[in-house]
Amino acid sequence: MYYLEISAKNNPTVLQKFAEYQAALQKVPQVGSLPDPDISVGVFLSPMEQLGGNQVADIRLMQMFPWFGVLKNAKDEMSLMAKAKYELFRDSKLQVYYDVQRSWYELHKVKQNIRISEKNIELLRTIERLAIVRFKAVPTGSGTTPANRTIPPASTQSSSSGSSGMNTMGGNSGTAVSNQSGSSMPGTSMGSSSGSSGLSDVYRIQIEIGDLQNNIELLKSQLNTISAQFNSSLNRPPSTTVSIPDTIIAENYQPSLLSDSLFVKNPMLGMLQFEQQSLEARKQMVTRMSYPMVGLGLNYSLINKSEMSTSAMNGKDMIMPMVTVTLPIYRKKYKAMQIETDYLKSANSQNYKAISNSLQTEYYQAMQLYQDAQRRIKLYDDQFHLASKSLDIMFKSFASSGINLTDILRVRQQTLDYEYRQIEAVADYNTAIAWLKKLNCIEVN
Numbered sequence: 066m067y068y069l070e071i072s073a074k075n076n077p078t079v080l081q082k083f084a085e086y087q088a089a090l091q092k093v094p095q096v097g098s099l100p101d102p103d104i105s106v107g108v109f110l111s112p113m114e115q116l117g118g119n120q121v122a123d124i125r126l127m128q129m130f131p132w133f134g135v136l137k138n139a140k141d142e143m144s145l146m147a148k149a150k151y152e153l154f155r156d157s158k159l160q161v162y163y164d165v166q167r168s169w170y171e172l173h174k175v176k177q178n179i180r181i182s183e184k185n186i187e188l189l190r191t192i193e194r195l196a197i198v199r200f201k202a203v204p205t206g207s208g209t210t211p212a213n214r215t216i217p218p219a220s221t222q223s224s225s226s227g228s229s230g231m232n233t234m235g236g237n238s239g240t241a242v243s244n245q246s247g248s249s250m251p252g253t254s255m256g257s258s259s260g261s262s263g264l265s266d267v268y269r270i271q272i273e274i275g276d277l278q279n280n281i282e283l284l285k286s287q288l289n290t291i292s293a294q295f296n297s298s299l300n301r302p303p304s305t306t307v308s309i310p311d312t313i314i315a316e317n318y319q320p321s322l323l324s325d326s327l328f329v330k331n332p333m334l335g336m337l338q339f340e341q342q343s344l345e346a347r348k349q350m351v352t353r354m355s356y357p358m359v360g361l362g363l364n365y366s367l368i369n370k371s372e373m374s375t376s377a378m379n380g381k382d383m384i385m386p387m388v389t390v391t392l393p394i395y396r397k398k399y400k401a402m403q404i405e406t407d408y409l410k411s412a413n414s415q416n417y418k419a420i421s422n423s424l425q426t427e428y429y430q431a432m433q434l435y436q437d438a439q440r441r442i443k444l445y446d447d448q449f450h451l452a453s454k455s456l457d458i459m460f461k462s463f464a465s466s467g468i469n470l471t472d473i474l475r476v477r478q479q480t481l482d483y484e485y486r487q488i489e490a491v492a493d494y495n496t497a498i499a500w501l502k503k504l505n506c507i508e509v510n
Contacts, residue, residue, distance in 0.1 A: 127362035138350035145343035438494035
């Protein structure tokens with residue numbers, strides 16, 4: 066997917082983790098090198114008289130060598146820590162992939178919700194016009210002539226608060242209309258006793274329109290929020306346009322069963338494994354650090370000739386090899402470092418178990434969403450086709466038999482509701498697949 070490629074290249078979190086990994090690699094040559102050699106130079110302000118001449122300067126060079134294996138263990142520790150950083154980089158990339166796909170499907174759902182709500186408003190306005198026509202056609206039985214009846218415009222009728230999602234549609238809105246209607250509307254009249262029920266139906270339709278208009282505004286605001294979140298993952302300005310198709314199809318993916326091998330490539334568990342190995346290398350390094358360090362050096366004495374000396378060594382410089390050894394007699398600090406490493410290993414082991422359990426729980430949650438969405442796709446597809454067929458029959462019967470207008474409104478809203486729920490189920494299904502791919506460490510190409 067195009068957006069996934071952009072997120073992998075531009076997401077700040079991914080770039081941060083990769084930079085940390087590259088920085089960790091640079092620590093390997095740092096800890097694997099010998100300590101810098103020590104050189105000291107001493108100059109006598111007045112030459113020191115010796116048997117073999119006058120000494121004017123003393124130069125000393127010393128190189129310390131840690132105990133065998135210390136540098137190797139230090140390099141191993143840093144190399145394994147760098148690998149752990151790389152696993153964090155992989156995890157951040159997989160998380161960004163999932164976040165981008167989830168936000169993208171949320172945008173699709175909100176966009177389709179707006180489209181279906183607008184479609185529902187068009188339907189309600191059509192039914193409103195039909196209801197007004199039928200209301201004006203009611204025989205005068207209450208002393209009021211059709212010519213004197215005035216119908217308020219729909220734009221002035223709106224509720225103070227709208228419902229979220231598709232709650233104003235489907236069974237909820239249809240039930241509200243049915244419950245508010247005092248009696249059925251047979252024949253060509255909107256009520257059996259007078260035209261007042263027909264006027265009430267018009268008011269109820271206008272209330273539904275107002276609720277849907279308010280709901281559309283809420284959805285548009287939600288659309289802007291999710292778009293800003295989506296663009297943030299791609300490191301783009303919040304107002305950047307996001308391309309979303311009108312329709313999406315369910316992906317063809319069969320998740321694997323839960324097993325121990327499912328989490329072998331999980332980056333978080335891989336990171337903890339590398340950290341555990343690095344702690345093992347650190348413990349070996351600390352153990353060897355408690356042994357003496359050996360230093361090899363060279364002392365060079367600069368001697369000038371002395372006129373008073375008759376020695377054969379008169380004026381010859383002196384070279385003296387040197388060996389130095391550290392005495393690690395303060396053992397408490399080394400013992401404390403070993404105990405510290407043991408505690409860190411124990412904490413890492415417990416963290417591994419905790420993350421393993423969390424990943425298993427997350428897997429079951431993703432599978433539940435996957436199976437539930439799979440079931441809802443089929444259910445709402447069947448319900449939508451049945452409601453559509455029922456609505457076609459009711460529309461055909463409306464002109465001839467004068468079928469109840471409220472029933473048509475209810476079934477039509479149910480049809481739109483099932484249409485949205487089917488779209489929502491497909492989006493949830495694909496989101497669950499993206500979640501399962503993240504858990505299985507499958508990078509989307």
